Amino acid sequence: MARLAELNTIAAGLSVSPFSLSLNRLECWRGSRVLCLTPGKAPAGLNELVEGLSEELVKSGFRLEKRPFRAHLTMAREVTVNQPATMLSAPILLEPDSFSLLESRAGPCGSAYPALGTWPFVLQNDERPGVSPKGAMR
Numbered sequence: 653m654a655r656l657a658e659l660n661t662i663a664a665g666l667s668v669s670p671f672s673l674s675l676n677r678l679e680c681w682r683g684s685r686v687l688c689l690t691p692g693k694a695p696a697g698l699n700e701l702v703e704g705l706s707e708e709l710v711k712s713g714f715r716l717e718k719r720p721f722r723a724h725l726t727m728a729r730e731v732t733v734n735q736p737a738t739m740l741s742a743p744i745l746l747e748p749d750s751f752s753l754l755e756s757r758a759g760p761c762g763s764a765y766p767a768l769g770t771w772p773f774v775l776q777n778d779e780r781p782g783v784s785p786k787g788a789m790r
Contacts, residue, residue: 655714659753660769662708668751668773671697675725676743680735687731688724689744698723701751729763749773 675689702721709716725744750772754765 656768658712659709659714662712663705663751663753663769663771666701666704666708666771668701668704668771669697670747670749670773671695671701673698673723673746673748674743675746676740677737678727678740679724679737680731680733682734685729685731686724686726687728687733688726689740690722690724690737692739694723 673695674691676692677690678687679690680687706716750770752770753768755768757764757766
């Protein structure tokens with residue numbers, strides 16, 4: 653939490669274009685024992701957000717997780733079923749208009765994820781979908 657202000661500055665400095673996320677698979681992740689919804693393929697705009705944010709964080713000396721980012725929506729935890737991924741008959745379409753920094757807090761009644769900061773997506777005139785530091789030349 654000591655660098656929260658710096659994180660806020662980095663996130664606020666990104667220009668993020670809107671994207672749609674289609675969650676069309678139900679997966680059971682055995683290692684983390686999580687049941688989740690995932691996209692068949694993450695949209696380019698989401699990947700560019702992750703890459704742009706990661707790049708700016710590394711430039712500022714933050715250490716990132718080594719495991720790759722996997723877009724998902726957790727449905728249940730402590731799942732013991734071993735089931736292959738299943739395609740949904742009707743995908744769930746999410747159209748976010750912002751991104752947030754969440755703190756994960758585990759408790760006796762489950763996990764809570766309070767937002768530490770939220771930043772809106774911004775679409776500039778003639779801007780391609782994705783992310784760049786504000787004011788950067790494209």
